[in-house]
Amino acid sequence: MARAEKAPLRIGVAGLGTVGAGVVKLLETHGRGLAQRCGRGVVITGVSARDRSRDRGIDLGEAEWFESAVALASSPSIDVFVELIGGESGTAKDTVEAALRAGKHVVTANKALLAHHGVELAALAESSGVALNFEAAVAGGIPVVKVMRESLSGNEISRVYGIVNGTTNYILSRMTHEGRAFGEILADAQAIGYAEVDPTFDIGGFDAAHKLAILSCLAFGTEISLDSIYIEGIETITPADIEAADDLGYCIKLLAVAVKTESGIEQRVHPAMIPKHTAIAQVDGVTNCVALDADFAGGVILVGPGAGANPTASSVVSDLADIARGLVLPPLIVHTGELKPYQRAQMREHEGGYYIRLSVYDRPGAFAAIATRMAEEGISLESIVQRRAEPPASQVKPEGRGTPTPVIIITHRTLEAAIRRALDAIERDGHVDRAPQMIRIEKL
Amino acid sequence: MARAEKAPLRIGVAGLGTVGAGVVKLLETHGRGLAQRCGRGVVITGVSARDRSRDRGIDLGEAEWFESAVALASSPSIDVFVELIGGESGTAKDTVEAALRAGKHVVTANKALLAHHGVELAALAESSGVALNFEAAVAGGIPVVKVMRESLSGNEISRVYGIVNGTTNYILSRMTHEGRAFGEILADAQAIGYAEVDPTFDIGGFDAAHKLAILSCLAFGTEISLDSIYIEGIETITPADIEAADDLGYCIKLLAVAVKTESGIEQRVHPAMIPKHTAIAQVDGVTNCVALDADFAGGVILVGPGAGANPTASSVVSDLADIARGLVLPPLIVHTGELKPYQRAQMREHEGGYYIRLSVYDRPGAFAAIATRMAEEGISLESIVQRRAEPPASQVKPEGRGTPTPVIIITHRTLEAAIRRALDAIERDGHVDRAPQMIRIEKL
DSSP states (O other), rough: OSSSSOOOEEEEEEEOOHHHHHHHHHHHHHHHHHHHHHTSSEEEEEEOOOOOTTOOOOOTTTTEEEOHHHHTOOOOTEEEEOOOSSSSSSHHHEEEEEHHHHHHHEEEEEHHHHHHHHHHHHHHHHHOOOEEEEEGGGTTTTTTTHHHIHHHHHHHEEEEEEEEEEEHHHHHHHHHHHHHHHHHHHHHHHHOOOSSSSSSHTTTTHHHHHHHHHHHHHHHHHHOGGGGOEOOOOOOHHHHHHHHHHHHHHEEEEEEEEEEEETTEEEEEEEEEETTTOOOGGGTTEEEEEEHEEEEEEEEEEEEEEEHHHHHHHHHHHHHHHTTTTOOTTTTTOOOOGGGGGOOOOOOTTTTOEEEEEEEEEEHHHHHHHHHHHHHTTTTEEEEEOOOOOOOSSSSSOOTTTOOOEEEEEHHHHHHHHHHHHHHHOOOOOOSSSOOEEEOOOOO | OSOOOOOEEEEEOOOOOOHHHHHHHHHHHHHHHHHHHTTEEEEEEEEEEEHHHOOOOOOOOTTTSSSOHHHHHHHTTEEEEEEEEOOTTTHHHHHHHHHHHHTTTEEEEEEHHHHHHHHHHHHHHHHHHHEEGGGGSTTTTOHHHHHHIIIITOOOEEEEEOOOOHHHHHHHHHHHHHHHOOOHHHHHHHTSSOOOSHHHHHHTTTTHHHHHHHHHHHHBBBBOOOOGEEEEOSSSHHHHHHHHHHHTEEEEEEEEEEETTTTTTEEEEEEEEETSSSSSGGGTTTEEEEEEEEEEEEEEEEEEEEEEEHHHHOOOOOOOHHHHHTOOOTSSSOGEEEEEEEOOEEEEEEEEOOOEEEEOSSSHHHHHHHHHHHHHTTTEEEEEOOOOOOOOOSSSOTTOOOEEEEEEEEESSSSHHHHHHHHHHHHHHTTTTTOOOEEOOOOO
């Protein structure tokens, strides 16, 4: 808190895409205020990007241009290396390692890098006594990393969950409000740049899984384990599911959930039905949220923009401000040597039960056969309701099988393996004209 | 990040009520984990409270008992003084001042003290080079102070608003879900300890105003100005208002709002209609939320428990963890010498318009007279609807005046002074049997 002039913090920025340009713009706009708040200036002294000639509409001032990002990472002219290159390996990893080895603090927005190599990079930061900050890597502008790393220091966290992918939430929100099909909305989202040309990484749940792997490590003090995450995307969600959910008092969201159980950690990303009258159900469009169940603080929910140049830049600058203020903490909250090994939870009952939509040939005995398969697996049903017919999957009506009609089943809590076995049996019995839809109902 | 054993941080706790006991319990439960995260232990070495003999169900270990809280505040045996006495002056203020003067860091949960004396206490902390942390003073377990002080360092904030009083939110939530009257629910809330015997401080909006005064200072870098806050409580809200709001797509919440306008800062606490399909509308019961409009981060909302021993203890310990980690920041984000004087905003149009409920004598010309009064003040109406009758305020039906019938008026954006003049005129005209109800519709 001494008010004497401190030397400015010197930043090297590698990667001048949307986020990089956002960081430059933010420092241009709020540089003075930031210096006032941190007690020292934050100045970009070096930059590196693929194409020097591209007009990015930003003023790089007196920053030195580096053809090599690795050279920038270990340059004596910087104190902090900001990695905005992206990718789980290659240049991003090389530069971050070079910077940490050279004793530079590192700020990164790279979730893939952290989900794959977070522990080894954190160990490197610790051995060099520098910061490795990554607020921007999870949920964009939402300050969840800092809240977990600092604000909840006096808590044990039992669950972390949320909506951490903007593309899927945007698509599901529009499907909900417009009643249109997944494919149509996806095409729209691609046209306006809310979904990639190859949307698999987002809609398949993989982006959310990367973020969950990081959140899970911060929440439970366990090693990062991306491969242990059960992942399901939103591709199979239909307007019929959304409508049925609405009737039942739920909405459908792609949820990322990590829970601490007696047998280990359960991590999953999948579409889930959540009660309409919750704050999270109202998180629409590209907005994200992260909820934490903490033993003393209680249930804390953070909502905000999950992506975009400005929110992400705000998080990068928050990380820089911490370093400017001299705050250097173990990147993963506890020292890497004290992280517990990741122990995958054993199969357990899903508390909220299941929603199952079957397209059943409307003929005598079908209901009974389905109910019997459920009973054989010890699954207790809350309701089984026939709804009005959808167009059949095939235009040719199968001989003597009746018209396929949607049947919605809600189960009580049960083992997921039991549900899967029952659905396999129902499919084998030939009562349904397509694969069953199964969506977990989430207790929040 | 050095892993060498550092001396533990020595804490003196004054006040062993609910929150004080919660802090002791938290440190008992999570002391080891906290030490691991902070790189040093956090140990209670001194305590002081009114009654030494009372059984609080907590283990005070080897902490020294101080008969005088002021003596504890400046004792050489502590590094941090935790003030949990409460009250805007008296012992709370004396001890905090004594501690700061003696070069002790201070952690407090005392919103009244800060709302009244925050700037002078912050200046004292600055001149002693110590921390004055108060995460627990605003919105209990929600880490909003730290988010504003650190995470949003690279942002200009244009608005901060939220639900920051649990008692009123609990009462309004139950009125909404149960359709019962204010007085009944208040009595229930008092019976279960959710409302004080004298509930004025909460239901009148004064508690929310204290918190808003602090949030406003943090958001805009202006001096704390509790007296400038426009305050209205929830006493006049009726089930009819809640029902009409619901029909219109809104719910009614006691909102605390501070906005930066061209002419200065607008601070207000009052019941507001907010759209049902927002995350904030779903913040029910004793839960609180704070929303921040930040220019780079975007709209960030924090939701969590607004009070209670454990959430408040979590915030106190978060403040202690910061100090244990060596983080000492200007308490009010910028140095007190750099705070701007508080400039009250000029009267301006309320963007969301107004809801007005009149109890009108049902006779020819009443509607026309009311609409004319509105027109005279230049108020543009969105709708004017007569609803089914309520019981009249008086059992005696006034001669020749017709039965009083509720009329709901929704206005477009307009000046509040114009609304007040129009309502005064309508009341003077004798068309209504009781004072008009006016609720601001809030654009979120």
